[in-house]
Amino acid sequence: MRQDTRLSRLLHVLLHMAETDAPLTSERIAAMLGSNPVVVRRIMAGLREGGFVAAERGHGGGWRLARPLEAMTLLDVYRSLDEPELFAFGLSNPAPDCLVERAVNGVLGAEVAAARESLLARFADIRLSDVRQDVALGRDRP
Amino acid sequence: MRQDTRLSRLLHVLLHMAETDAPLTSERIAAMLGSNPVVVRRIMAGLREGGFVAAERGHGGGWRLARPLEAMTLLDVYRSLDEPELFAFGLSNPAPDCLVERAVNGVLGAEVAAARESLLARFADIRLSDVRQDVALGRDRP
DNA sequence: AATCAAGTTACCTAAGAAGTTACGAATGAA
DNA sequence: TTCATTCGTAACTTCTTAGGTAACTTGATT
Numbered sequence: 223m224r225q226d227t228r229l230s231r232l233l234h235v236l237l238h239m240a241e242t243d244a245p246l247t248s249e250r251i252a253a254m255l256g257s258n259p260v261v262v263r264r265i266m267a268g269l270r271e272g273g274f275v276a277a278e279r280g281h282g283g284g285w286r287l288a289r290p291l292e293a294m295t296l297l298d299v300y301r302s303l304d305e306p307e308l309f310a311f312g313l314s315n316p317a318p319d320c321l322v323e324r325a326v327n328g329v330l331g332a333e334v335a336a337a338r339e340s341l342l343a344r345f346a347d348i349r350l351s352d353v354r355q356d357v358a359l360g361r362d363r364p
Numbered sequence: 365m366r367q368d369t370r371l372s373r374l375l376h377v378l379l380h381m382a383e384t385d386a387p388l389t390s391e392r393i394a395a396m397l398g399s400n401p402v403v404v405r406r407i408m409a410g411l412r413e414g415g416f417v418a419a420e421r422g423h424g425g426g427w428r429l430a431r432p433l434e435a436m437t438l439l440d441v442y443r444s445l446d447e448p449e450l451f452a453f454g455l456s457n458p459a460p461d462c463l464v465e466r467a468v469n470g471v472l473g474a475e476v477a478a479a480r481e482s483l484l485a486r487f488a489d490i491r492l493s494d495v496r497q498d499v500a501l502g503r504d505r506p
Numbered sequence: 507a508a509t510c511a512a513g514t515t516a517c518c519t520a521a522g523a524a525g526t527t528a529c530g531a532a533t534g535a536a
Numbered sequence: 537t538t539c540a541t542t543c544g545t546a547a548c549t550t551c552t553t554a555g556g557t558a559a560c561t562t563g564a565t566t
Contacts, residue, residue, distance in 0.1 A: 224552050225454030226523065233468045234456065247542065255456065261524060263543065279543045280533025296471075306523095307452045312367030314376065314397065324504035326375040329438075329495050332505070337483045344475055353471050362466035363474070366521050368554065389511065403555060405512065421512045422564025448554095 226306055228265045231255050232299050235266070237354055239275070240291050245284030268302035291354055296345035308338055368448055370407045373397050374441050377408070379496055381417070382433050387426030410444035433496055438487035450480055 235251050248259035248266075255262065266285060269275045276288045312334070313327050356362075377393050390401035390408075397404065408427060411417045418430045454476070455469050498504075 224523065225449065226452055227454060227456035228523080229453050230456040230468060230472055233472070234462070234465045237464045237468065249542085254462070258525065259543090260526070260545090263545085264524090267544085277543060278533080279531075279541080281535060281541050283533070283542050285543090296475075307367065310368055310449045310452045311371050312369060314369035314372040320376070320396070321502065321504075322379045322499050323376045325495055325498040326372060326379065328498060328504040329490065330372055330375070333438075333483065333486055333490075336486075337479055340482070341475065341479045344478075348471065348475075353467055356467040356470055357464050360463065362463075362470040366554065370554080391511080400556060401511085402514090402557070405514085406555090409513085419512060420564080421510080421562075423510055423566065425511050425564070427512090 225310075228303050228306070229296075229300055231257070232265055232269065232303070233296070233350065233353065235262070235285075236269075236275075236287070236291070236294070236299070236350055237357065239285060239287050240350070240354060243286075245278060245282070245286045247284040251285065265303070268304060269299070272298065272302045274298060274302060291350035294350045296348045296350075297342060299350075300342070300345055308341065309334055367452075370445050370448070371438075371442055373399070374407055374411065374445070375438070375492065375495065377404070377427075378411075378417075378429070378433070378436065378441070378492055379499065381427060381429050382492070382496060385428075387420060387424070387428045389426040393427065407445070410446060411441070414440065414444045416440060416444065433492035436492045438490045438492075439484055441492075442484070442487055450483065451476055 234255065235246075238251075238254060239246055248262040251262045251266075252258045266275060266277070270277055273288055274294055275285050277283070277285050313330060315323060316327065318324055318327065376397065377388075380393075380396060381388055390404040393404045393408075394400045408417060408419070412419055415430055416436055417427050419425070419427050455472060457465060458469065460466055460469065
């Protein structure tokens with residue numbers, strides 16, 4: 223299954239936005255991402271609604287950070303995307319009559335829930351300023 | 365994104381197979397899953413190649429367990445599917461020139477790798493006999 | 507031989523991220 | 537005012553992969 227790359231792209235964009243005070247247009251962001259302006263506006267919409275970035279229209283407009291990177295976590299960015307599904311696998315039938323299938327759902331569902339909780343807890347702990355620090359250190363594999 | 369339900373379905377099938385010594389046809393399994401025989405044969409192929417189940421053709425044929433549930437873990441079943449992607453999200457560009465994107469990949473990639481490792485370790489610890497135990501106890505949420 | 511069932515190939519369907527086109531709305535410069 | 541710029545949206549297409557379906561082959565039993 224093709225993977226959702228929106229989280230990865232948003233992090234990339236936000237870190238670039240922190241490099242300058244001037245607003246970045248969707249056009250320029252799209253060039254950075256190898257994408258196009260409409261896709262950029264689409265994935266940025268949630269961040270705007272969440273107050274993490276601000277967009278201005280017209281001449282000299284574009285996107286600007288509305289908060290410092292210290293005040294944004296990976297979880298914030300994930301949530302701004304409307305918390306899309308994290309896992310590529312899931313239950314075949316969420317509410318079966320079959321007792322066997324209910325037991326399978328119980329085990330698998332519990333593991334997924336635990337993995338999700340633990341991953342989101344990590345996301346909540348990682349600030350974008352931490353990632354910026356990795357850029358400065360030239361880290362691409364921590 | 366639509367989720368992959370093969371793991372969930374295989375567990376369901378295997379536990380039903382353990383309830384009887386008689387071989388189960390793909391047709392009957394498909395009825396249990398609300399699917400069809402070709403899909404069943406497709407998802408069972410890996411288990412057959414891995415020696416976890418055996419298939420016999422012709423009259424009185426069908427699928428039978430080749431090992432007790434005590435000797436099969438969730439990880440075995442997952443691997444029999446060729447280890448499909450676990451996560452619904454991923455890196456936009458796995459090998460970018462951009463230093464910012466490399467840092468993003470580093471952080472996100474490390475979190476995914478850790479989550480994957482931890483989830484598969486759990487899968488390795490859970491035997492199908494443990495799930496059967498949950499059926500007996502009527503557990504659908506551990 | 508006839509029947510049953512797995513094995514396999516080929517093609518279709520569904521769902522969602524991503525790409526594209528087109529247009530509207532707001533803003534600032536000439 | 538007029539016009540270029542830029543975001544905001546809607547509508548449509550494209551791509552990918554699990555899943556569904558049909559048709560056929562292979563092998564075993566009666």
